[in-house]
Amino acid sequence: MIKELNFHSAQGTVEAPASKSYAHRALIALSLSRGKGVIRHVDLSMDIMATLKCLEDLGVDFFIREKDILIDATSFGQRRDRVLKPEESGSTLRFFIPITLLFDEVYEFRCKTGLLKRPISVYEELFHDLDIMMYKDSLESLVVKGKLESGDFRMRGDVSSQFISGMLMVLPLLDGDSTLTVTGDFQSQGYVNMTLQVMQDFGIVGHREGNTFFVAGNQKYTVRDYAVEGDYTQAAYFLAAGALAGDVSVTGLNLHSVQGDREIVDLLQKMGAAPEKIENGYRVKRHPLKALDIDISDIPDLAPILGVLLSLSEGTGRLLRGDRLRYKESDRIKSTVSLINSLGGDAREEGNTIVIQGKPELQGGRVNAQSDHRVVMATAIAALRCQGPVIIDGYEAVNKSYPEFFKDLEGIAR
Known part of the structure; x- marks a missing residue:
């Protein structure tokens, strides 16, 4: 499906949608409590619905x-x-694999083809020396069987923090105490901090x-109601x-959030935009931007919108250490470069770095979203x-994380 945009200014207020990352974790934590409660302020994206349906298949009722x-x-x-x-949903898959290992039964994860093209090697390496079976039955099926026992675990931190978060959430429910040591380059630590919180x-x-x-074993998750805070990734x-x-x-934000993508505020400041704190959020006015080099190893989800900002800045900027971008919904190095160039910008790949020469304006044109929700939203802002x-060709991909995006954009765009 295609969508045509012809906006040239933006003015007004947007309330940030609920953090998808927090919502995944809160829904799982409440379910692990085996009690009744309410998770408030949740936006029903496709990824959140996937987590809810997986919880339902494990005996959880929801309304x-x-x-x-x-x-x-x-139940x-x-x-x-x-x-x-x-x-x-990569989060759903990587969080639920350890959850199923609480039961010592055979589970099949039936995925969309693209999901199993993304890495699961961290779990494969972890389970290799444990009495746990995990194998791909096809391009759409992953089978898992075994029971996770407490112990001392070592996991790579350079592929995705979701593996670490998935393990951390189940370790307290095991019979004994456990340690989990992250080896190598520990990226996206903000998401693990979110899990711990x-x-x-x-x-x-x-x-x-x-x-x-x-993490001590034999703990219990406490039953409680929980309100999900606003999402800095979508606010960006x-x-x-x-x-x-x-x-x-943009309102509805926790100014003291541990979300890693809160860094967008500091980056805009460094580029010259001077974000202003307001009650529960920030206000940003148009200002000439200066290009800079940005390490995106801890903020990979911001890559497409940062690419757009650099494409409209003075000078040459770089998005550095983007190796993990290769394994998102699209190869986000290629899709971000394609997005910018399709609109008349100047971007290129150099290994796992994106190099962008800024311009005063872009021309416009047609962008293939490559089934990537973040490419869709970044393209809309570039417009x-x-x-x-x-x-935008394939704009419906936005439903994966932010179904109301275009409604919110059209509320401020002129």
Whole structure:
């Protein structure tokens, strides 16, 4: 499906949608409590629905009331289906593999083809010396069997922090104490900090020394209601819209959040946009931007919108250490370069680095979103500084994380 955009300015206020990352974790934590509670302020993206359906197959009942999700996990573990369907959600797949290992039964993860093209090597390496079986039955099927026992675990940190978060969430439920040591380059630590915060909010105790996490066994998740905070990753698109094309305020944000993508505020400051703190958020006005080099190893989800910002900045900027971008919904190095060049910009790959020469304006044109929700949203923001119209081919991919994106954009764009 295609969508044509012909906006040239942005002015107004947008409330940030709920953090998808927090929502995944909170829904799982409440379900692991085996009690009843409410997770408030949840946006029902495709990824969140995938997590809810997997929880349902593991015995959890849920009821959706506007943006509140009522959870009844008193039957958690009384499985309804051994076939779980994470759809295209990498978080769902990587979080639920360790959860199924609480039960010592055979589970099949039936995925969309693209999901199993993304790496699961961290779990394969971890389970190799344990009595746990995991194998790909096809391009759409992953089979897991075994029971996770407490112990001392070592996991690579250079592929995805989701593997680490998945293990951390189940370790407190094991019979004995465990340690988890992250080896190599520990990337996206902000997401692991988010996991630890949610675990703590639900009554789990653990501590960290360097890159080793110590988690006592035989703990219980506490039953509670929980409100999900606003999402800095999604807010980044509208903060960028303000910097590029007008005067935009984004509300609903925790100014002290541990979300790694909160770095967008500091990056805009360094580029010259001068974000202004307001109540529960930030206001950004259009300002000439200066290019800079940005290490995106800890903020890979910001790569497409940062690429757009650099393409409309003075000078040459680089997105550095983007190796993990190769394994997102698209190869985000290639798709970000293609997005910029398709609109008349100047971007190129140099290994795992994206080099971008800024221009005062882009021309416009047609962009293939390559089934990547973040490419869709970044393209839409780039359209604000294009001389001609922009056509997005495959814009429906935005439903993966932010179904209301275009409604919110059209509320401020002129």
